[in-house]
């Protein structure tokens with residue numbers, strides 16, 4: 288797996304269970320996955336020699352992030368390495384411009400959007416779509432970095448002037464959607480074409496960053512859930528995705544609109560470790576290895592996952608909170624990613640599975656809030 292972050296770390300457990308000799312390409316011994324995986328290749332994801340070192344002893348190469356330049360993946364393919372998902376599919380998760388073009392061509396529901404080079408073009412777009420608008424950099428963003436809600440042309444001018452574009456990135460403008468809910472439809476797809484769909488979940492983003500996931504999405508119209516699932520399966524097939532695909536969507540005015548795609552395990556699927564028969568991490572491995580996929584269904588009526596995100600204020604080491612949260616709630620599942628605490632950094636998550644949604648929500652938030660030092664009892 289290219290990338291040594293928390294997604295690789297959480298993939299290590301099912302890899303161990305399935306007897307997969309799992310290796311990661313990490314930038315340092317201290318990186319999240321490198322702490323728990325025996326075979327670590329040290330190097331950068333955009334260093335061809337590091338990629339070659341990882342590939343030399345691997346049957347299949349897959350990803351915990353989407354940042355490897357496609358030409359480097361083409362080089363691996365040319366040398367007979369199996370790269371899954373392949374670079375043609377992955378481009379759609381790397382570049383929001385490419386993603387919007389393909390989805391528009393497919394007839395998938397997307398926000399009104401345009402590629403823009405100058406603030407004047409944003410204002411022209413605003414004449415049709417009104418303010419506010421959403422400005423995005425097409426590549427390299429994550430957790431809301433690279434996404435801005437803008438109210439007027441002055442803001443656009445300042446933003447475009449002060450934000451350098453790197454690596455073939457372009458500016459995109461989108462209509463601002465006053466959504467009722469954000470949802471995610473996740474599917475796993477294998478090279479021989481088998482696919483399974485997880486229940487559609489509700490996600491809550493705070494400052495552009497995933498904070499809470501509820502599976503299945505409470506109150507979501509079953510017809511819209513089915514439409515989102517069908518769409519995710521169709522995107523997986525038409526883009527030839529192998530592994531996990533997450534389709535992030537908005538529910539707005541009773542319809543669904545695609546926000547973006549991820550082709551790897553995704554934060555909206557962490558709940559599946561305890562809440563589904565087969566987790567997204569296991570199904571990603573099964574899919575890229577072309578093994579039969581596992582059952583994606585839930586094991587209980589409700590599962591809630593809440594992220595533990597680095598607060599702005601200093602907090603004691605996270606393990607010091609364990610005695611309290613574990614004693615208070617023996618049903619709480621805690622996951623830490625082995626990262627040092629920094630503001631706005633994803634440090635871990637908690638999950639609670641149960642029959643009563645309000646109870647499960649309360650307990651998950653209590654656990655995460657206590658770990659983040661937001662509450663002290």
Ligand SMILES: Nc1ncnc2c1ncn2[C@@H]1O[C@H](COP(=O)(O)OP(=O)(O)OP(=O)(O)O)[C@@H](O)[C@H]1O
Nearest residue numbers: 398421428429430431432434461462463464492495
């Ligand atoms: N057109 C839009 N209208 C309203 N809100 C939006 C729009 N586009 C994005 N957002 C909000 O900003 C959040 C982040 O946007 P987006 O998913 O494009 O960014 P990202 O940084 O690539 O995220 P990720 O961490 O998922 O890769 C969304 O989850 C949503 O809450």
Ligand SMILES: [Mg+2]
Nearest residue numbers: 430535546547
């Ligand atoms: Mg997103």
